[in-house]
Amino acid sequence: MSAAPIDPSTCLTTKQVAAWLHRSEYTMRRWRSRKIGPPHFAIHGRVLYGMAQLREWFAEQQASRQGEAA
Numbered sequence: 001m002s003a004a005p006i007d008p009s010t011c012l013t014t015k016q017v018a019a020w021l022h023r024s025e026y027t028m029r030r031w032r033s034r035k036i037g038p039p040h041f042a043i044h045g046r047v048l049y050g051m052a053q054l055r056e057w058f059a060e061q062q063a064s065r066q067g068e069a070a
Helices: 014-021 025-033 051-069
Strands: 011-013 041-043 046-050
Touching (some): 011 014, 014 051
Antiparallel strands (some): 041 046
């Protein structure tokens, strides 16, 4: 995954990402504690996700699942 700069105007909260992925906020917190799931960062204790990085992570997940099905 690239270390592209994150545009603050495109950052999402845990609640927003959970809704986008159809997962619970609890699942998002669990993934973070296990160091799995989409890349995230914290500013002043608030966990945020960059939309570009989230989309890149999601595409990687889809590609890996398609590779498993082949």
